[in-house]
Amino acid sequence: MGELAGDKHVKYILSVEKKKDSFESVVMEHLRLNGAYWGLTTLDLLGKLDTVDSNEVVSWILQCQHESGGFGGNIGHDPHLLYTLSAVQVLALFDKLDVLDVNKVTDYIRALQNEDGSFSGDIWGEVDTRFSYCAICCLAILKRLDSINVEKAVRYIVSCKTLDGGFGCTPGAESHAGQIFCCVGALAITGSLHHIDKDLLGWWLCERQVKSGGLNGRPEKLADVCYSWWVLSSLIMIDRVHWIDKEKLIKFILDCQDTENGGISDRPNDAVDIFHTYFGVAGLSLLEYPGLKATDPAYALPVDVVNRIFFGRCST
Amino acid sequence: MASSSSSEGEGRRAWVPLASRPEFAGVTPLPQDDGPSPVVAIAYRDDFRETMDYFRSLYSSRELSPRSLLLTSLAISVNPANYTVWHFRRQVLEALGADWTEELGFTEGVAKRNAKNYQLWHHRRWVAEKLGPDAASRELEFTRKIFCLDAKNYHAWSHRQWVLQALGGWEDELDYCAQLLEEDVFNNSAWNQRYFVITKSPSLGGLNAMRDSEVDYAIEAIHANPENESPWRYLRGLYNDENEAWLNDSRVHSACLRVLKAKRNFKFALSTLLDLLGLGFKPNQEIKDAITSLRTSDLGEAGSDSDLANSICSILGLEDPMRANYWTWRKQQASSSS
Numbered sequence: 001m002g003e004l005a006g007d008k009h010v011k012y013i014l015s016v017e018k019k020k021d022s023f024e025s026v027v028m029e030h031l032r033l034n035g036a037y038w039g040l041t042t043l044d045l046l047g048k049l050d051t052v053d054s055n056e057v058v059s060w061i062l063q064c065q066h067e068s069g070g071f072g073g074n075i076g077h078d079p080h081l082l083y084t085l086s087a088v089q090v091l092a093l094f095d096k097l098d099v100l101d102v103n104k105v106t107d108y109i110r111a112l113q114n115e116d117g118s119f120s121g122d123i124w125g126e127v128d129t130r131f132s133y134c135a136i137c138c139l140a141i142l143k144r145l146d147s148i149n150v151e152k153a154v155r156y157i158v159s160c161k162t163l164d165g166g167f168g169c170t171p172g173a174e175s176h177a178g179q180i181f182c183c184v185g186a187l188a189i190t191g192s193l194h195h196i197d198k199d200l201l202g203w204w205l206c207e208r209q210v211k212s213g214g215l216n217g218r219p220e221k222l223a224d225v226c227y228s229w230w231v232l233s234s235l236i237m238i239d240r241v242h243w244i245d246k247e248k249l250i251k252f253i254l255d256c257q258d259t260e261n262g263g264i265s266d267r268p269n270d271a272v273d274i275f276h277t278y279f280g281v282a283g284l285s286l287l288e289y290p291g292l293k294a295t296d297p298a299y300a301l302p303v304d305v306v307n308r309i310f311f312g313r314c315s316t
Numbered sequence: 317m318a319s320s321s322s323s324e325g326e327g328r329r330a331w332v333p334l335a336s337r338p339e340f341a342g343v344t345p346l347p348q349d350d351g352p353s354p355v356v357a358i359a360y361r362d363d364f365r366e367t368m369d370y371f372r373s374l375y376s377s378r379e380l381s382p383r384s385l386l387l388t389s390l391a392i393s394v395n396p397a398n399y400t401v402w403h404f405r406r407q408v409l410e411a412l413g414a415d416w417t418e419e420l421g422f423t424e425g426v427a428k429r430n431a432k433n434y435q436l437w438h439h440r441r442w443v444a445e446k447l448g449p450d451a452a453s454r455e456l457e458f459t460r461k462i463f464c465l466d467a468k469n470y471h472a473w474s475h476r477q478w479v480l481q482a483l484g485g486w487e488d489e490l491d492y493c494a495q496l497l498e499e500d501v502f503n504n505s506a507w508n509q510r511y512f513v514i515t516k517s518p519s520l521g522g523l524n525a526m527r528d529s530e531v532d533y534a535i536e537a538i539h540a541n542p543e544n545e546s547p548w549r550y551l552r553g554l555y556n557d558e559n560e561a562w563l564n565d566s567r568v569h570s571a572c573l574r575v576l577k578a579k580r581n582f583k584f585a586l587s588t589l590l591d592l593l594g595l596g597f598k599p600n601q602e603i604k605d606a607i608t609s610l611r612t613s614d615l616g617e618a619g620s621d622s623d624l625a626n627s628i629c630s631i632l633g634l635e636d637p638m639r640a641n642y643w644t645w646r647k648q649q650a651s652s653s654s
Contacts, residue, residue: 026364029348030398063349075349076372077400124403126438163511163553169470172477172516174508176470206639207545213638219504219545221468243642 002254004289005262009277010048012262013039016274017052024273031073033064037086038278044093044302045285045293054094061087062099069101069108070122080122081112081134088138092305097142106144109135117152118170128169129160133182137299140189141309154192157183165200177208177217181230188237188298202240205231213248214267224266225256225276228283233297236286246287253280331363334370334390339383345369346376364394375404380411389422396426402435406442416446424458431462437471441478452483460492467496468505477512486517501537507546511553527554535571543581548588559595568592569603576606583636586610586628590646593625594653607631625650 017039019025028035036057043049063075064087070079071087084105091097112120112135119131132153139145159171160183166175167183180201187193208215208231214223215231228249235241255268256276263272264280285295294303334340347369371391374384388405391398409419423440430436440458444451459476462469480486490513496506514526531554537547555562562568569592575585589603599607604624610631629647633640 026348026368027395027397029368030395030400072400076376078403080399124406124438124442126434126441162508163556164549168508169474170477172481172512173474174470174505203642204549206642209638211638218468220502243639243645245638245640248638 002251002257002259004254004281004284004291005257005259006046006291008259008262009257009264009281010043010046010051010262012258012272013043013274013277014051015262029074030077031083033061033071033073033083033086033090035274036061037089038274040090040093041301042274042278042281044305045281045295046291047293049093054096058091058094058096058099061090066108069104069106078122079108081109081119081131081138082121084109085134085138088141089299089301092141092301092309095305095308097309100142102142102144105142106139106147109139110147113148113153117149117154117156119153129157129167129179129186130169130182132157133186136186136189141299143309145190150190154187154190154195157186157192158195161195164204165197166204174218175204177205177215177227177230177234180205181234184234184237185298185300193238196238198238198240202235202238202243205235205240206243209244209249212252213245214252215244215249222267223252225253225264225283226266226279228253229279229286229300232283232286233295233300236297241286250284250287250289253283256280333362334366339386340370343370343373346372348372361394367391367394368398371401371404375400380408382412384408385412392426396430396433397435399435402439406439416443419443420447420451420454420458427458427462431466431469432471434471437475441475444479444483449483452479452485455479455483456485463496467500467503470505473505473509476509481516486513486519489513489517490520497537501541502544502546504546507550511550523554523556530554531565531567535567538571538584539574541581542575542578542585543583545584548584552588552591563592563595563597569597569599573603573606576603576610579610582610583632586632586635587646590625590628590632590650593628594650599624 016025040049040052040057043052060075061071064071064073064077064083066072066079068079070081071083072079073083077083088097088100088105091100112122112131114120114127118127119135120127121131135148136145136153139148157167160167160169160173160179162168162173162175164175166180168174168176169179173179184193184196187195207219208217208227210216210223212223214225215227216223217227217230232241232244232249235244253264256264256266257280258265258272261272264277265272266276281292282295282300285292286297295301296303296306299306345366367387367390371387374387385405385408388401388408391401392405395401420440420443423436423443426433426436444455456476456479459472459479462472480489490510493506493510493513496503497510500506514520514530515523520526531551534547534551534554537544538551551568555565569589572585572589576582586607589597589599589607593599607624607627611627612634626647629643629650633643636643
């Protein structure tokens with residue numbers, strides 16, 4: 001089996017950060033906050049977060065904040081839950097959560113909860129269980145989970161359970177590994193995992209492993225490295241990760257690397273990107289690949305960062 | 317959660333710089349502020365950069381005008397994932413009093429190259445909501461066209477479910493599911509939609525009324541392709557928590573038996589029998605023999621009834637080695653409950 005080309009991936013991530021004028025970078029400018037989370041968390045997992053100037057990043061993040069308290073994907077972009085979560089996660093990585101006006105961020109998030117317990121991504125009203133996860137994860141990190149109606153939020157998520165034990169984006173929608181991660185993560189964070197039929201869901205999830213050893217997101221779809229995260233973290237949260245063939249999955253992820261130039265792609269021999277680089281490395285971390293920090297499956301942050309949030313020094 | 321644009325090299329018209337266009341006279345383009353890091357001026361596509369610089373200018377001055385609308389069209393064509401552009405477009409449309417039907421046409425153009433774009437679908441829904449129930453048939457037709465290119469497009473299915481529940485149009489939905497499954501019986505999205513229809517459609521009788529015919533439908537699909545995960549899950553879903561009814565429907569274990577006898581693609585047939593055994597199912601001799609005949613020499617002598625679940629798990633552990641740990645766990649569950 002190959003090896004994780006950790007140094008190459010670090011170089012790749014740092015180069016993407018610098019090449020702000022490349023076409024790829026420009027095309028992603030509206031979600032640079034997500035990109036920062038993917039890149040920086042990967043660096044931290046590889047033990048190289050200190051290669052980045054945290055002050056620069058923190059000051060940029062704060063410029064992404066809107067007067068409503070939410071964060072946009074970059075400076076000058078409208079606020080949205082997706083970027084608000086990334087902002088809070090990156091600040092947590094740098095142990096700089098104290099730069100935030102927690103009340104402001106909390107107010108922004110709680111205003112997005114709807115009557116039925118669901119969350120809209122922003123003021124334009126799109127509802128999706130992804131946003132339930134973003135809201136719950138974010139507020140939990142800020143220790144303000146009590147500012148929303150958790151019971152209703154949980155009830156809504158449970159209403160999105162499907163006939164095969166998984167979850168979709170809205171009630172009635174098809175089971176999808178990405179949505180499942182969001183729902184299971186949200187239920188884990190709110191202490192509500194008892195709503196899940198773990199055996200049924202665990203089986204559905206382990207059936208995502210295909211011949212190549214990779215994981216897909218739905219029956220009869222292609223394997224993709226990002227499912228190494230969505231499926232794997234879900235399995236860990238419901239204590240069923242031993243149901244997949246870990247060795248084969250590790251091999252699949254390693255095969256998706258560009259060992260020359262760094263970075264990881266969705267499947268072997270495709271073009272790399274930051275998104276898949278993060279999910280590949282995070283997936284390997286969940287599989288306890290040597291040399292990587294441990295990752296919390298619910299918060300999608302290094303375990304030591306999560307411990308620091310909940311057991312470290314007192315918050316302001 | 318990410319989606320990137322894909323607008324390169326597909327027969328684009330010659331680009332007329334915005335700086336030369338009279339409708340944009342007086343606009344001062346604003347470059348992207350990426351923060352304190354020095355920006356290295358490597359040239360990227362001029363049309364992209366110029367479009368976004370002009371967009372930023374009109375957006376920051378909150379100009380809600382026809383030329384702003386035009387600019388959002390251009391910006392969306394170069395980067396349809398930029399959600400701020402879509403937001404601004406909505407503000408402009410409301411301020412100008414839009415022709416919502418025309419706007420649907422605009423989204424159809426975007427969908428041609430960006431069918432998996434979150435912003436597109438949300439915008440489409442926002443517009444359809446403005447039109448109300450009259451929009452139902454056009455929305456169903458729109459998603460139908462998307463499914464012709466990709467019958468599993470998750471966004472399109474989400475949209476279609478919303479249309480049915482918010483705007484109506486259920487009448488032909490079950491037939492449509494049948495059609496899609498005829499084209500690809502492995503389409504898990506279509507199976508999910510079928511379940512959605514039989515449970516929620518106001519023009520059918522609900523799950524209890526539909527169960528009987530749907531069991532037959534699922535079993536027919538199973539026999540055509542026993543390795544197809546979807547109809548097995550669908551079949552189980554028809555019975556939900558009704559374990560008694562699930563146990564007593566002889567069609568289910570008969571279907572399993574038929575698959576076992578063919579001695580190929582029997583994984584889901586075996587696991588279904590395993591589930592049934594766990595619920596107290598008493599198999600007849602024919603089923604026991606069929607299971608026994610699948611045992612390979614590695615597994616040694618077959619034992620008594622209580623070893624049946626054990627046998628199944630052993631067979632599955634060999635048949636599906638990737639999930640060996642799962643089948644071992646099932647074996648432990650089976651023996652601890654007997």
